[in-house]
Amino acid sequence: MNAPAITMDVRRVGDTTAVVDIRGEVTAACEPVLMSAYEAAGGASTSRLVLNFGGLEYMNSGGIGMLVTLLVRANRQRQQLAAYGLSEHYREIFELTRLDEAITIYDSEESALHGVVR
Amino acid sequence: MTETAGPEKVATADEIGLSAREAAAPPHDAAQAAPYDATQAAPRDAASWARKVDRLEVGHRAGVRGTNVAGRRLTGPVQGFGKMWQKTYRMDAGPQITPEEAIATWREHFPEFWPKGNRFAGALTGINPGDVALLDLSIGGGVKLSTGVFVLYADAESFTLMTPQGHMFAGWITFSAEREGDMTTVQAQVLMRANDPLYEIAMTLGGHRKEDKFWAATLTALGRRLGLPDPRVETRSTCVDSKRQWRHSRNVWHNSMVRSVLQMISAPVTGFGRLVRGVKSRA
Numbered sequence: 001m002n003a004p005a006i007t008m009d010v011r012r013v014g015d016t017t018a019v020v021d022i023r024g025e026v027t028a029a030c031e032p033v034l035m036s037a038y039e040a041a042g043g044a045s046t047s048r049l050v051l052n053f054g055g056l057e058y059m060n061s062g063g064i065g066m067l068v069t070l071l072v073r074a075n076r077q078r079q080q081l082a083a084y085g086l087s088e089h090y091r092e093i094f095e096l097t098r099l100d101e102a103i104t105i106y107d108s109e110e111s112a113l114h115g116v117v118r
Numbered sequence: 119m120t121e122t123a124g125p126e127k128v129a130t131a132d133e134i135g136l137s138a139r140e141a142a143a144p145p146h147d148a149a150q151a152a153p154y155d156a157t158q159a160a161p162r163d164a165a166s167w168a169r170k171v172d173r174l175e176v177g178h179r180a181g182v183r184g185t186n187v188a189g190r191r192l193t194g195p196v197q198g199f200g201k202m203w204q205k206t207y208r209m210d211a212g213p214q215i216t217p218e219e220a221i222a223t224w225r226e227h228f229p230e231f232w233p234k235g236n237r238f239a240g241a242l243t244g245i246n247p248g249d250v251a252l253l254d255l256s257i258g259g260g261v262k263l264s265t266g267v268f269v270l271y272a273d274a275e276s277f278t279l280m281t282p283q284g285h286m287f288a289g290w291i292t293f294s295a296e297r298e299g300d301m302t303t304v305q306a307q308v309l310m311r312a313n314d315p316l317y318e319i320a321m322t323l324g325g326h327r328k329e330d331k332f333w334a335a336t337l338t339a340l341g342r343r344l345g346l347p348d349p350r351v352e353t354r355s356t357c358v359d360s361k362r363q364w365r366h367s368r369n370v371w372h373n374s375m376v377r378s379v380l381q382m383i384s385a386p387v388t389g390f391g392r393l394v395r396g397v398k399s400r401a
Contacts, residue, residue, distance in 0.1 A: 061278035
């Protein structure tokens with residue numbers, strides 16, 4: 001498997017929320033990177049994990065499958081998953097795969113942090 | 119078959135150079151995070167994804183019943199009922215075949231690799247994003263389960279099918295090929311939950327084993343088409359989530375297995391009704 005062309009930086013915002021800035025290509029190959037970012041962001045004190053897709057350059061169906069796996073892990077820890085920064089194209093993919101029913105999509109980081117639906 | 123608690127073993131953040139920043143770090147917006155404006159550039163995966171659909175539309179296809187598909191919504195693992203499984207069926211395709219050749223053959227001749235007794239009626243042009251294929255699946259006792267699949271994604275090295283309401287499982291199956299060293303490997307990977315409680319029982323009572331045999335036979339047939347003398351398929355199953363989603367138990371309303379049986383039983387009555395109506399209208 002090729003090395004994943006992606007970086008994921010983790011920022012803590014307040015005591016209970018973490019933001020993961022995703023830049024590059026989301027494919028099945030980047031699962032170790034995403035899960036490491038989740039480990040870095042998802043301590044027991046984190047109740048809300050926000051994925052920033054503003055730097056998303058490419059995503060295939062393996063990438064969507066990986067997000068489902070992340071969702072399962074977050075649900076197990078009773079953590080909410082949110083997303084923002086999705087272009088219209090990727091927002092439609094979330095809707096097509098019905099992933100948007102489990103990962104709430106927001107227009108901005110501010111609304112994602114505060115849970116205000118667009 | 120292995121049942122695990124999920125993908126717990128991962129590399130540490132240090133190993134891949136990640137760091138959790140300080141809590142005081144100021145929020146920044148999407149434009150700041152992105153080195154370019156992602157909303158303006160046409161993504162290179164755009165042609166590989168199907169366009170958004172709310173409900174499936176499909177016309178008549180020869181050789182299949184074609185029921186239980188039109189008007190149905192797509193269902194992913196999020197919408198399913200049963201435990202979530204990731205099943206991988208993998209085969210070495212040797213050094214001669216490139217991943218692109220393997221996937222091109224698979225996409226073009228997909229129905230031909232299915233085990234006997236099952237029908238896949240797709241578009242004449244092969245597997246393309248947005249296509250809907252109709253399926254008649256043998257479930258024993260002379261009963262055919264009539265359902266379908268939607269082509270969610272397709273590129274030169276992979277393609278993905280997603281299931282509609284009423285299908286045995288809610289999820290998707292990705293067919294892919296890749297180069298590992300000087301060898302090409304091909305695989306089918308299913309990420310699924312049984313769609314409703316009836317299917318969950320059926321999967322537990324031999325359904326998983328039947329599905330494993332189905333995809334192993336499919337890969338073996340593909341391997342023979344690719345010229346492999348002795349195709350060998352490795353199967354790996356992992357329970358990603360052992361919890362059942364009881365809020366989706368009402369998916370049973372769409373159960374295509376139940377509906378297929380009822381449609382089969384009622385076929386002589388409805389056929390006679392059509393005949394009578396036809397005679398009356400001619401008179």
